[in-house]
Amino acid sequence: MDPATIIATISIITAGLTIAIGSIGPALAEGRAAAQALQALAQQPDASNTITRTLFVSLAMIESTAIYCFVVSMILLFANPFVDLAIATATRAAGG
């Protein structure tokens, strides 16, 4: 296996692991937040406006952790700088 293939393999495995492990925490947290918000809505229906607003803001906050993982895995898959580097090194070695 040449270096580019090894780097690509490791990048794909890492991208899968990134999104898999990185989405566990936000999933648990979003479930907790939604459950708490539902409980608060059941107890105080009058405050539903504030609760819903805060819920949306905090859900997007929590979700951004998963989004960071997604961005990292997308960079690993489609814009990986090390693959280009390995290919450039390989062509230079082959050329002379």
Add this chain to the structure above:
Amino acid sequence: MEISPDTWVFSDWHGLRLNATIVFTWVVMALLVLLSWIITARLSEGETVSRWQVMLEVVVTTIRDQIAEVGVADPARYLPFIGTLFLFIATANLLTIVPGYQPPTGSLSTTAALAICVLIAVPLFSITRRGLRGYLKSYLQPSPFMLPFNIIGELSRTIALAVRLYGNVMSGTVIVGILISVAPFFFPILMQVLGLLTGLIQAYIFAILAMVYIASASRAKRKTDPASDAEQTQTSREGD
């Protein structure tokens, strides 16, 4: 696969590259400016009010109410900046229903520019409010040992602001692109609808977070009355 509209180049004139991000940013700007210019040219205070004017009034008053809910005294001061952020991001995200359009917020350059605007606006509003001394003092707020952490916090929340918006919009585009190749026609449309909702929520979040940052920087001084103190801890908890 393209993960940003930066790579879609319209014209390359002597190294001056005109990519899709710039083109669609100008489209959104032109749309917003032209619409509001045409509507505000025929404002009326009489009994007959055009429906466009009503729409614009609803938008402006809603944004002002939302700013006031963060807990600042004079919402009109922050209305131009926060309103521009919200309207630009919301329009840029909602126009994805037009075929052939790529949201400029799906490029890290645009979102980084918006986040840098917030980074600069926070000290500007704070200094005009409390003076340079008061602003610099806020970095030493709990104790002088917190100075590096305050500076790191300032930078990291800017990066988080940029990457959050970019990641959300980009993920919508990428997921639709993947789904088109896997299950065409039906699922991509569902994801597009979800993307409209996410885009609007992200615009709201961006504007509200900018407002919370500005409010917490320009108001940390007044510890005398307990009501505003409680409010402040609430907003600062939202900000973290």
